[in-house]
Structures are given as structure tokens and as C-alpha cells.
Amino acid sequence: MNLITTLSALPALENTRFFTGVHAADPISVIQVRVAGVAGPGALSRERVNAVAQQIAQRTGLDVDIVDGSSPSPVTVDMPAGKFGPPPLTLSENWVKKGVALLILNAVDKTSVALFTLILVVCVLFVGNAATAAVRGRRRELGVLAAVGWRRSRLFATVVGELAGIGLAAGLLAAAIAVPASAGLGLDASPGRALLAVPVAIAVAVVGGLLPAWRAARADPVSSVRPPVLAVRRAHHPRGITSLALLNVARTPGRTLIGVASLAIGIAALTMLDAVTVAFRGQIAGSLLGNAVTVQVRGVDYAAAGATAALGALAVADVVFLNIRERAAELATMRSFGWREGALARLVTTEGAVIGVIGSLAGAGLGLAGAAWLAGQLPARLLAIAAAAVAAGAVITAAATLLPAALLRRLPAAHLLAEE
Amino acid sequence: MPASAPGRGALELRGVTKRYGTGQGGQITAADAVTFTIEAGAFAALTGASGSGKSTMLHMIGAIERPDSGTIISDGTQVTALRSNALADYRRTVGFVFQRYNLLPALTALDNVLAPVLPYRTGWDKRDRARQLLAAVGLAGRERSLPSRMSGGEQQRIAIARALINTPALLLADEPTGNLDSATAAGILDLLARLRAEHHMTILLASHDPQVAARAERMIRLRDGAVSDDIQPTADRPVEDIIRHISQLG
Numbered sequence: 001m002n003l004i005t006t007l008s009a010l011p012a013l014e015n016t017r018f019f020t021g022v023h024a025a026d027p028i029s030v031i032q033v034r035v036a037g038v039a040g041p042g043a044l045s046r047e048r049v050n051a052v053a054q055q056i057a058q059r060t061g062l063d064v065d066i067v068d069g070s071s072p073s074p075v076t077v078d079m080p081a082g083k084f085g086p087p088p089l090t091l092s093e094n095w096v097k098k099g100v101a102l103l104i105l106n107a108v109d110k111t112s113v114a115l116f117t118l119i120l121v122v123c124v125l126f127v128g129n130a131a132t133a134a135v136r137g138r139r140r141e142l143g144v145l146a147a148v149g150w151r152r153s154r155l156f157a158t159v160v161g162e163l164a165g166i167g168l169a170a171g172l173l174a175a176a177i178a179v180p181a182s183a184g185l186g187l188d189a190s191p192g193r194a195l196l197a198v199p200v201a202i203a204v205a206v207v208g209g210l211l212p213a214w215r216a217a218r219a220d221p222v223s224s225v226r227p228p229v230l231a232v233r234r235a236h237h238p239r240g241i242t243s244l245a246l247l248n249v250a251r252t253p254g255r256t257l258i259g260v261a262s263l264a265i266g267i268a269a270l271t272m273l274d275a276v277t278v279a280f281r282g283q284i285a286g287s288l289l290g291n292a293v294t295v296q297v298r299g300v301d302y303a304a305a306g307a308t309a310a311l312g313a314l315a316v317a318d319v320v321f322l323n324i325r326e327r328a329a330e331l332a333t334m335r336s337f338g339w340r341e342g343a344l345a346r347l348v349t350t351e352g353a354v355i356g357v358i359g360s361l362a363g364a365g366l367g368l369a370g371a372a373w374l375a376g377q378l379p380a381r382l383l384a385i386a387a388a389a390v391a392a393g394a395v396i397t398a399a400a401t402l403l404p405a406a407l408l409r410r411l412p413a414a415h416l417l418a419e420e
Numbered sequence: 421m422p423a424s425a426p427g428r429g430a431l432e433l434r435g436v437t438k439r440y441g442t443g444q445g446g447q448i449t450a451a452d453a454v455t456f457t458i459e460a461g462a463f464a465a466l467t468g469a470s471g472s473g474k475s476t477m478l479h480m481i482g483a484i485e486r487p488d489s490g491t492i493i494s495d496g497t498q499v500t501a502l503r504s505n506a507l508a509d510y511r512r513t514v515g516f517v518f519q520r521y522n523l524l525p526a527l528t529a530l531d532n533v534l535a536p537v538l539p540y541r542t543g544w545d546k547r548d549r550a551r552q553l554l555a556a557v558g559l560a561g562r563e564r565s566l567p568s569r570m571s572g573g574e575q576q577r578i579a580i581a582r583a584l585i586n587t588p589a590l591l592l593a594d595e596p597t598g599n600l601d602s603a604t605a606a607g608i609l610d611l612l613a614r615l616r617a618e619h620h621m622t623i624l625l626a627s628h629d630p631q632v633a634a635r636a637e638r639m640i641r642l643r644d645g646a647v648s649d650d651i652q653p654t655a656d657r658p659v660e661d662i663i664r665h666i667s668q669l670g
Contacts, residue, residue: 236526236527236528236531237528237530237531238527238531238538240538240539241538241539244538247526248526251526329522330522330524330525332484333518333522333524334524334535334536335484335508335511336482336484336511336516336522337511337512337515337516337535337536337582337583338508338509338510338511338512338536338586339508339536339539340504340505340508340509340539341504341505341508342505343539346539413484413485414475414476414479414484414485417479417484417518417522418475
């Protein structure tokens with residue numbers, strides 16, 4: 001039997017008149033110590049607890065168990081039949097597992113790293129898309145260079161070198177912004193640490209540009225005179241703006257896929273975080289584990305997931321912008337035969353919305369699957385969260401595509417119609 | 421199907437001026453106070469050397485570009501006063517044929533002809549009319565073909581059928597034979613002449629080629645953006661003389 005009491009009970013416990021029994025000589029089995037200044041499971045709190053535990057062990061010679069973050073969880077125990085008649089029993093007891101919070105913390109740290117990695121992945125897709133469009137736009141120039149004897153390795157190195165230069169500029173700019181921004185947010189980012197953005201930005205630009213650079217290296221004079229947006233191989237019969245938008249989205253499948261993937265990554269991250277915070281709270285059978293997990297979804301994770309989703313939406317807007325640029329002559333032709341500005345805008349925003357809905361559905365599906373795998377169940381609330389994520393993805397994508405759609409009015413129609 | 425009525429498509433330009441910046445502080449005058457009138461149902465040609473302002477003139481009449489000053493009145497509508505949706509609605513009353521056809525490569529011949537009316541409801545059967553127009557330009561049976569699998573002459577025929585989908589009162593053709601061989605070009609000009617008679621419309625064609633321009637009843641020659649000659653063949657002055665005269669002027 002355990003008796004939990006305070007230090008004022010010590011005189012009574014040591015007085016053999018009042019306290020007798022097996023442990024009358026040493027009645028105290030456990031002293032629980034709460035460390036001041038520990039607020040939540042952060043790294044600083046962990047260090048404080050460790051330091052106090054070390055001092056107790058050194059000064060008293062007692063064994064010290066750190067039970068911070070322990071989680072009682074039900075364990076089934078089989079009791080064999082006793083010699084004197086008790087039958088075999090199966091009992092459920094709450095066993096305490098130590099260090100669960102630490103495991104969770106480590107996992108959460110990995111989650112943060114994973115989220116920031118996802119941001120970089122979306123950045124790579126973004127750069128890859130823009131670089132592919134740039135190479136496509138310069139196909140004549142690259143074809144001419146190939147015709148006059150430039151080797152493939154030279155063409156490849158030229159494109160990669162250009163992208164590395166852009167990455168360098170972006171990295172320096174990011175470092176310059178990071179120092180005052182982190183100071184403003186109360187974060188520790190020394191100039192030396194901020195400069196880490198430079199190699200990261202160069203790496204993102206170069207990795208994103210590898211495929212377009214490879215394509216550039218395969219340039220030949222014949223490909224240089226092909227139209228930028230290929231015609232379709234099969235005949236289609238659009239009956240309205242929506243079906244024409246679907247047809248246009250299918251004309252650049254690689255680009256569409258990049259837009260879908262970029263958005264899906266962000267929406268998947270948001271869905272998982274939402275699912276963890278909303279659907280799992282209190283759902284894991286009274287265990288502290290569920291609460292610990294939900295507590296550990298930090299604001300910075302939401303910022304990272306939100307940034308990934310926003311980048312994904314911008315990537316879709318970029319896809320729409322590049323489509324407008326490459327099909328500018330077609331859009332100018334439509335205007336010339338009487339399509340209203342609203343109809344043209346509806347066409348390009350529908351293209352963005354199609355990519356947005358596909359990306360959001362894919363992302364929500366992935367996030368849902370990940371969250372269900374984590375929980376081992378699929379609560380109805382998760383489905384509601386996934387539906388909300390799809391709606392949010394579609395809305396932010398539609399909002400993002402308004403920007404390139406606004407550029408339609410600036411199309412130099414006469415120039416484009418003469419050039420086509 | 422929309423009805424076509426004779427007497428539509430009169431055109432009037434008053435002091436139309438358009439200048440472009442050269443990017444080096446200079447200016448090019450593409451239209452210099454151009455004034456002329458074309459009667460409804462006429463077949464007129466704008467001719468002149470490359471860069472004389474023919475295409476710019478057609479673009480301004482077709483409301484693709486806006487003049488810096490001056491007035492354009494087409495079929496009673498003051499085009500230069502129109503804005504936004506009214507401008508788009510006006511464009512649907514004008515057929516425009518381009519030198520490079522400007523077809524939509526993802527659409528079949530039939531769907532290209534339908535493209536101008538794709539976002540709109542009409543009181544007539546769109547597909548039926550598009551089929552009739554393709555037949556009228558000699559492309560019956562090619563409705564499902566993609567432009568990339570058709571010759572230049574066939575593509576231009578699609579572009580002409582597309583220009584007629586809204587039964588325009590005015591057809592503007594910018595170097596419609598510029599990318600075609602002479603035999604195909606002659607076929608396209610014959611087609612335009614026949615369609616003009618059938619649809620009672622006004623045609624204004626731009627061509628640097630005097631032989632092509634001479635197919636019109638009237639030739640307006642532009643030089644540096646200004647009208648330098650306004651010629652109509654007469655018994656005293658046959659077409660051959662006019663072609664020779666224009667060719668000498670360059």
C-alpha cells in the first residue's frame with residue numbers, strides 16, 4: 001500500500017508509537033520532486049529536470065527516476081491458478097511507461113524537420129516548373145546553339161549555371177531578410193546561421209533545374225521550331241468553358257502534375273496536423289499519450305504546413321501563368337473573335353481550379369491515410385477535416401489564380417496575332 | 421441560323437491616327453489621320469508595302485487595337501467609343517481572317533469554327549451551322565480533323581468558316597493568302613468573293629500583293645500610315661494598268 005503525504009507527516013511516520021509494520025524503520029519509499037521552471041516538454045525544461053536529478057543523486061546517493069512524460073497504459077496480465085484454489089485470472093492493470101514524452105518529443109522534432117523538408121520539396125518543384133518553362137521559351141535559342149556546335153554538356157552546364165546564379169541571389173536575399181526577421185520574432189538566427197540559406201537555395205535551384213537542363217541539352221534545331229504548347233493527338237469536343245479548361249490542362253501533363261503534387265504536399269501536411277490536433281484529442285483511451293501528441297503540434301508546425309500549402313497554391317498559380325504565357329496567341333485570338341474578358345478569365349481560373357481540386361483531393365487523401373495510420377482508426381471527424389482541407393485548397397488556389405488571370409487584360413493582342 | 425441581310429457593313433474612318441514608340445524615344449506612325457468610307461457590301465483592299473500600316477488599320481477596325489485619335493464607325497456603331505463587354509460584342513459582328521490562320525491547335529476543324537460561340541447561347545443550332553460553313557468552304561467530311569493534319573489552304577478555309585459563324589456584316593482579312601501558294605491563294609480569293617455574294621457582307625482585305633488586292637473593287641493604298649491612292653478600276657483604267665501602277669510604286 002502506498003501513502004502519499006507531505007513533509008509535515010514525517011514526525012508521525014518516524015514515531016514507532018504511531019507507525020508500526022514491515023517498514024517501520026524506513027517508512028519512506030519514494031520522494032516525489034517537482035522541478036520549478038518546467039513548463040511543458042521543451043528542451044530547456046528537459047535540461048532543468050536532468051540537472052536537478054543529477055544533483056539529488058550526487059548529494060543523497062538515492063536512486064532517481066525521471067517520470068516526467070510517463071504514460072500509464074493498460075496492460076493485460078495473466079495470473080496462474082493458485083496452489084490453494086484461486087482460479088487463473090486475466091487482469092488489466094495500468095503500467096507506467098517512462099520516457100514516452102521524450103520519444104514523442106523526438107518524433108515531433110522529426111516532424112518539424114519533415115515539414116521544413118516538404119517546403120524545400122515544393123520549392124524544388126516550383127523551380128523545376130519555372131525552369132522547364134524558361135527552357136521551353138528559349139527553345140529556338142538553344143536549338144540554334146546546338147546547330148552551331150555547342151555540346152550537350154555545355155548546354156546542360158549553361159542552364160544549371162544560370163539556375164545556380166539565381167539560387168545564389170535568392171539565398172543571399174533570404175539571409176539578409178532572415179537576420180532582422182528572426183530578431184523581430186525573438187528567434188536566435190545569427191548572421192552565420194542565416195547564411196546557411198545560401199547553399200540551401202543554390203541546392204534547391206540546381207536540383208529543381210536538373211531535368212529542364214537535361215531537356216535543354218537535348219535541344220536540336222528541329223525542336224526549336226515546334227510550337228511551345230503541343231497540339232493534342234486525339235480530337236476532343238469541348239461543349240463549354242469547363243470542358244475546354246479540362247482539355248487545356250491535359251495539354252501540358254507534366255506541368256499540371258507539378259502543380260498537383262506541390263499543392264497535394266501542402267494539403268497533406270495541413271490535413272495531418274489538423275487531424276492530430278482535432279480528431280485525436282481525447283480519443284486515445286484516456287492515455288496521456290494522445291494529449292501529449294496533441295500538445296506537441298506546435299504553432300511553428302502549422303506555420304510550416306501553412307507555408308507549404310501556400311507555396312503549393314502559388315505553384316498552381318505559376319502553372320496557370322505559364323499556360324497563359326505560352327498560349328497567349330490563342331487567348332488573343334479568342335478575344336479577337338468576341339470572347340468577353342470575363343469568359344477568358346473564367347477559362348484560365350477554371351484551369352487553375354481543376355488543378356487545385358485534384359491537388360487538394362490527393363493531398364487530403366494522403367493526409368487522411370497518414371493520420372488514420374498513426375491512430376489505427378478512421379474517426380468520422382477525420383473525414384470532415386479532409387473535406388475542409390479540400391475546400392481550403394480549392395479556395396486558396398482559386399484566389400492565387402486570380403493574379404495571373406488579371407494579366408489577361410494586358411495581353412498585347414495585336415502583336416500576338418501578328419506573330420502567331 | 422442568324423439571318424444575313426443586304427446593306428450591312430458600311431465602314432467610316434475619320435482622322436484615325438495610331439503611333440507606336442520605338443523603345444529608343446522615337447515614334448512610328450502606323451496610321452496618320454486616315455479618313456475613308458467603304459459602302460455596305462463593297463469588296464475593298466488595303467494595299468501597300470510591308471510596314472505601311474495595313475494590319476494596324478484592320479486591327480483598329482476589328483477593335484483589336486485602339487487608335488490614339490479619330491473615329492471608326494462600323495455599321496452605325498462608333499467602335500472607338502465602345503468599352504469592355506460592348507467591345508467584345510462588337511467583335512462578334514466582325515469576322516477576322518489572319519495570315520497565319522490563328523486556329524486553336526487542340527480543337528478539331530468543327531470545334532474551331534464553333535470556338536467564337538463556345539461560351540455563348542445562341543438561338544440557332546451552333547453545330548449545324550458550323551457544319552454548313554465547313555461545307556461551304558469545301559471542307560465537308562473534315563470536321564473531325566485537327567489543324568496540324570491539314571494543309572495551309574485547308575487551315576485558312578477553316579479560319580474563313582470560323583469568321584462567318586456569327587454572320588458578320590464585315591469581314592476583315594489580313595494577308596489571307598500570304599502563307600499560301602498561288603493556286604491555293606486564288607482558290608481562297610474565289611471563295612471570299614463567293615461568300616461575300618452569298619452572305620451580303622462587306623469585305624476589307626489587306627495585302628501587299630497588288631495581284632491579290634486587284635481582286636477587290638477598290639484599292640486603298642497606304643504609305644507610311646497615310647492614304648496615298650484610292651483607286652477603282654474603270655473602263656478607262658483596267659485592272660492590269662492599276663496592278664502595273666501599284667507594282668511600280670512598290
